[in-house]
Amino acid sequence: MKSLTEQARTFPTSPGVYLFKGKKNEMLYVGKAKNLKKRIQAYFFGKDDRTQISFLLKKASQLEFIVTDTEKEALLLENTLIKQHRPHYNIDLRDDKNYISIRIGLEHSSPGIATTRRVIKDGASYFGPYASAAGAREAVDQITRFFRVRTCTDREFSNRVRPCLKYDIGRCTAPCVKLVSKEAYAHQVEDAVLFLRGRSRELLHRLKERMDEASLQAHFEEAARMRDALFLLEGLNAKQKVVVHGGGDYDAISFARVGDDVSLCLLMVRHGALLDRLQYRFHHIKSEDDDLLSDFLVQHYLKRSDIPPEILIPFSFEGQQAGEELLREKSGRAVRLITPKRGLKRDMVLLAERNAQEELKRLREKKEGIEEILSQLAQKLGLSNIPRVVECVDISNLSGREAVGSLVCFVDGEPQKNRYRLYTIRSLNTPDDYGMMMEVLKRRFGVEASGLSLPFPDILLIDGGKGQLAVALRALEEIGVTGLSVAAIAKAKEERESDQIYIPLRKNPVTFKKGSKELLYLMRIRDEAHRFGLKTHRKQRTRKMLTDKATSSS
Structure with missing residues (x-):
């Protein structure tokens, strides 16, 4: 096989994407370039001596490229490949699912409103994302209270033959059974959309007109509801006036970086008011700063339906014009990527940077704290290596029936749900x-699991006491697993006592101070395994009960 340097010499000058692959053909990193040859030569021939680049070159064993016709196509292809392969050293906004959005189903003749963590192309309008789930749900609650937009699912809507409880308590106008005209309900939805888009001045004017009209027609209950909605909006405006930043709608983005750790902050400004802050964290990042920013913009905004007309960024980057074209096609209007040099908008980018720096500082302090906990655990449990990867197994059953085994994994103190x-x-x-x-254990570690390509953990934690530990050790021995560190955690019998940790070849439990960080960490992992298993176990029991009930009734 040709060396990486030899492969690099064959790259064309066309736009496209380049792929670093490992020994097992796994994707390590995906990049894009306007000129593939120029970009790759910067890696290999002494023009880029950064540590992350040298690290990537050591890891890679194959180098490939895919040519595209334009730089914009390269940007899209890079985004597609990152989603498909999830390379270890690219940023990946899978964490975006942690942020909640508000969905209004405009594809329906009588749109409903709901919160969701999935943004898809289905004809609906999505607002957000919101850093606070409670804040998003509060917004939906206010909308149902004042604008009475339905919250039922489309299936519930189509099956309704009479109004639900929300109609009785004044939280819905019952479009499902045509107690409100389509035109009147459309006005309700328009008000909700104006509210979510922060267009409070326009909405205030509309509500005042309706309140006066309702009063003249002696519809005093409706007038009172409009009055309460006005008070809500005026209160929100009063809160937001302290954070006015030059007017307009825009996002301000910046990031902080120390080594492979990156913290990125996005500040959402609508009608001059700072509405929310989104924080993203990335680890093991080998991308250049230009690529990191470009990748984030594409991954974040191609999922959104409410892209602002201006996005403020800390610096210009190669491929910026192609990025603007993509965002324009997505939003249906011009979107500008701007690097402000002075004034209030420059201050907003600097504010985003300060937020990112503070978040990165907090994360690194947390990382140092977990390092101390893991080092103490290794010492307490007599481990030869620091237990960075911990897996925990819990068995849930009802007298042996509907039994499930749950396995969770923590890496460097954080749950790895994949x-x-x-x-x-x-x-x-x-x-x-x-x-x-x-x-x-056979399905996790035995021959059956050989194709799963999950590496063994540094320690396997069993939920239970000495008996369960002995069972696990015998099971591992029978399936031929050796060299795997195992411990068991038994729940305290009384509240005053602490949980107990058992390890092989030791009669008594390992002593931990009650409330010690090391013990609390192991308890957290055990509790997560229990929660994960119990959730599925309950679903299975409910499904079986419903099946049995249906069978007996037939």
Whole structure:
């Protein structure tokens, strides 16, 4: 096989994407370039000596490219490949699902409103994302209170034959059974959209007109509702006047970086008022700053339906014009990427940068704290390596029936949900801790799991006491797993006592001070395994009860 340097010499001068792959053909990094040859030569021939670049070159064993016709196509293809392969050293906005959005189903003749963590192309309008789920739900509550937009699902709407409770308490006008005209309901939805878009001046004017009209017609209850909505909006405006920043709608973005750790902050300004702050964290990032910013813009805004006309960024980057074209096509109007040099908008970018720096400082302090906890755990449990990767197994069952095994994974103190696993017990229908544990461990670590490509953890934690630890050790021995550190955690029998940790070849539990950070960390992992398993176990029991009920009734 040609060396990476030889492969780099064959790159064309066309726009396109380049792919760094590892020894097992796994995708390590995806990049884009207006001129592939020029970009790759910067990596290989002494023009880029940054540590992250040298690290990437050491890891890679293959280098490939895909040519595109334009720089804009390269930007789109890079985004598609990152979504498909999730390279370890690119930024990936999977964490975006942690932010909640508000959905108004404008594709429906009588749109409804709901909160969601999934933004898809379905004809609806999405507002957000909101950093606070409570804030988003409060907004929906205010909308149903004052604008009476329905919150039922489309299926519930189509099956209604009479109004629901929300109509009775004045939270909906019952478009499902045509107690409101389509025109009147459309006005309600328009008001809700104006509210969510922050167009309070226009909405205030509309509400005042309706309040006066309702008063003249002696519809005093409706007039009172309009009055309350006006008080709400005026209160919100009073709160926001202290953060006016030059007027207009825009997002201000900046980031802070130390080594491979990146914190990015996005400030949302609408009608001159700072409405929200979104924080993103990325680790193991090898991208250049230009690529990091470009990748974020594409991944973040191509999911959105409410792209602002201006996005303030800390610096200009190669491919910026192609990025603007993509965002214009997505939003249906001009979108400008601006690097302000002075004034209030420059201050907003600097404010985003300060927020990112503070968040990165907090994260690094947290990282140092977890390092101390892991080091103490290694010492307490007699481990040869620091337990960065911890997996925990918990068995949930009801007298042996509907049994499931849950497995959770924590890496450097944080849950890694892509490594969570649920195992429905197939072989047993009677209480048998050994048999159930054997099946779960065989499916995780045995021959059956060889194709899952999940590396072994630094330590396996079992929910239970000495008996469960012995069962796990026997099961691992039977399936031929050696060298894996195992411990068990037993819940305290009384509130005054602390949970107990058992390890092999030791009669008594390892002593931890009650409330010690090391013990609390292990308890947190055990509780997460229990929560994860119990959630699925309850679903299975409910499904079985419904199935049994349907069978008996037929």
